[in-house]
Amino acid sequence: MNKPITCIICPKGCQITVNAETSPWITEGNACARGAAYAIQETADPRRTLTATVAILGAAIPRCPVVTSAPIPKGELLSTMDKLNHLTIHAPVNAGDVLVENFAGEGIHLVATRTLENTHAA
């Protein structure tokens, strides 16, 4: 039996177990159907939206906050951070700009979440 999953869909926070040996999978402990869908997604393919910062040159501050355009597999958070650590971008950027297309594969881009002017330009 899998470790119970804490449902985060509503404040009730049901503890849900998923039996993945049956077909279809059976959930237990969820008070509603939304919890079942969440627990099955968490078991089959847990994903998280990653937010972090990357180095930026030419702006008033040294880091630009970024986000993945969609949730990425939970197991890839640390390796994606590693890729971010090797990235440097240049001002100006606008909040919402795609910085790197298909950054995390599957068509998931890296997006800037802050507008930073080029303060070094004449």
Place this chain on the structure above:
Amino acid sequence: MTDPKIVIIGGGSAGLACALALYQKGISDVVILEKEDELGGILNQCIHTGFGLTRFKQEYTGPHYAQRFIDDIMPYHPDIRLGATVLELHPDKTLIYSDRTGCHTLHPQIVVLALGARERTRGNIGIPGDRSIGVWTAGSAQRYLNIDGYLVGRKVFILGSGDIGLIMARRMTLSGATVVGVAELLPYSNGLTRNLVQCLDDFNIPLHLSTTITAIHGKPRVNAITLCTVDANRRPIPETAQRVEVDTVLLSIGLLPDQVLGEQAGLLMDPRTRGPVVDDHLMTSVDGIYACGNALHIHDLVDWVSLEGEKVAQAIAESLQSEAKATRIPITAKGKLAYILPQSVHDGASHLTLNYRVTQPMEKAVIRLVGDGEVVLTLPKTRLHPSEMQRIEIPHALLSKIHYNWSVELSDE
């Protein structure tokens, strides 16, 4: 320099929303004073998502949420003075601020306090031990990491299970630090379930409830803490003491409205909210001084902060049109309410939103509104938590009937 009619102190989400709403109403005799070199306030360091779901039906990061307001306000050519710190505010609304060119005095008719909150520090809770380097408030560590790009430590312990601490646990882990654990004095966590799961469980970071730090060790830098379980009266049980080796301690033990200027101006303060007492227009006890956002009471959702800024703008617009002054009816909090805001309402007000927090988690509860001595509204409530601000809209039909006093009472079912 000519005097502006209105001065907004603070360019965070509250100040920006207030200024934007004033411009949209055609009121442009406004100056915004912001001590930092950029607008946005605390949002700039909150790079995680979770902002604006109510307002924009979209989950933004903090900086992106702020940017929406900045982009909307710029076409009005606002008079924003950055790097401008207000040093003094007098009861007659004279204020003194300093910037790179020196000290300046302004005599506005209306002042909006939108100056946010301060974090509680080690001094506020008096943790004994060495005065070691490496003890930070979670918010300062967040600022260093997310704006300046410095990681304040490698082996971290976090005191306090509020959302800021949880978010920092994840952020520091993803940035290469080891977060040894999180301790919470209370028997329950103050953070959102989502953050407990995605910030702690995802990285196997343990949460110790009913636990506190009883000593910090190390000179000059922290090398260990003593962790202790507490009894039902929150007193440490000495036999449970254990030494944990860390090089950094983050304190996430709550925010307090920034009161300094309000106290100088002689505003009546509420010991419950720790901010100024206000009426339903969010005007303080001094005519023409308003407050909104974290400077008024601590918010967990930015959407309500922006709404409060807009509410102040609406009240200012009305006050500029008519001088009519209705009497104010006091509103008092009773039972298990930590506070109620506003603390009074104008007689004849057309609508009223009450904000409140509870003192302890409650599965089932009942709110009773008592007007002029009679129960006029009973609202059953489920799952109330001290970390979540609640709101009640009072229907106009009820408001118009009550003329002397309101009280709001929270009790178990």
